[in-house]
Amino acid sequence: MKWSEICIHTTQEAVEPVSHILHEAGASGVVIEDPDDLHRDWETKFGEIYDLSPDDYPDEGVLLKAYLPVNSFLGEAVEEVKEAINQLLVYNIDIGHNQVTVSEVNEEEWATAWKKYYKPVKVSDHITITPTWEEYEAVQEGEMIIELDPGMAFGTGTHPTTVLCIQSLERHLEKGKTVVDVGTGSGVLSIAAAKLGASQVDALDLDEVAVNSAKLNVKLNKVQDVVTVRENNLLENLDGSPDLIVANILAEVIIQMTEDAFHSLKPGGKIITSGIIQTKREMVKEALLSAGFMITEVVEMEDWLAVVATKPE
Incomplete structure (x- = not known):
């Protein structure tokens, strides 16, 4: 099966509502690429048990990535996501660049791409x-x-x-x-x-x-x-x-x-x-x-x- 990666360039403030929108559109998981994670000073007792690569992160803002199956409804789903994100402005939520891009990946790449972000x-x-x-x-x-x-x-x-x-x-x-x-x-x-x-x-x-x-x-x-x-x-x-x-x-x-x-x-x-x-x-x-x-x-x-x-x- 082929999958489409939908990538949204937004803000930290919009992470939670945009993630919810992506799940409503049918995404099974959401990847969050926040450059602040690279510089976060974790307390010794609370830390992630893996290393982060700067190449995976934007220079500013936050990237949210989700994966949707390539089918006849894909175009409609992407447009609904865009419209729902724009509606966040009604709640005075800063959506930043709000740049939405779509690219195609195969199933094996999709599984590897999102699972590598989740560690204990x-x-x-x-x-x-x-x-x-x-x-x-x-x-x-x-x-x-x-x-x-x-x-x-x-x-x-x-x-x-x-x-x-x-x-x-x-x-x-x-x-x-x-x-x-x-x-x-x-x-x-x-x-x-x-x-x-x-x-x-x-x-x-x-x-x-x-x-x-x-x-x-x-x-x-x-x-x-x-x-x-x-x-x-x-x-x-x-x-x-x-x-x-x-x-x-x-x-x-x-x-x-x-x-x-x-x-x-x-x-x-x-x-x-x-x-x-x-x-x-x-x-x-x-x-x-x-x-x-x-x-x-x-x-x-x-x-x-x-x-x-x-x-x-």
Whole structure:
């Protein structure tokens, strides 16, 4: 089978929404080539276990690459991707150069091209994320391993916003507590919550493809007795009041759901929000405060941040 590589030159801010658009178009995985990765100063305890080649990265901006089968619908799919990316301007998202190119590769080249980007990554004190085809054994006591199939996932769990959420879950999730994961995508945050001791996790996503992907990853990590994945719009139709809500989604969507989150949480409950670019820090904090939350913590990584807020008891 022949495949087409669709390459989009965009910005860090647009990585998450553009990745989502590519998955909706039928891409099985997304490669992110961000030149900042070449210069990132990893802490000793959190590091990638492979070397990066400067030849794979642009001089500025970010390249997102995805692979679609060559068929009669390809042209239509590419046009829909372009139109959906342009629509991000409505949400005041910087899409940068927004240059879209398409090239053809054969199946063997496609498999090699995207798999080489996914290696085990230690993202926090206790959690390492590894693709399913990599053999990896824990190297320290208490290390938890999350296996993901990036061929079906919305992200591999190594984007700064996801890392910030996982690290925040380690600090704020108490064992035995209940969690709602809004916009679960690959299910990585729900899986992390389960491994960190949550008694029940409700993983929600409006996208059917994401729901199916999360279900597979939940089973792969053997946490289906704790994590329930279902199609749902944000916080509608929740069963009961959770102890913690985690949402790694667009800042604009977080703002829309702050009041619902406040009313849904138990007194003393917490919300962990990420997917927030630095320029939108204040608007998210103001929305949380306006809903009644107290800001507990703000943590940063590169141009991204996560905000943790608490509902007063």
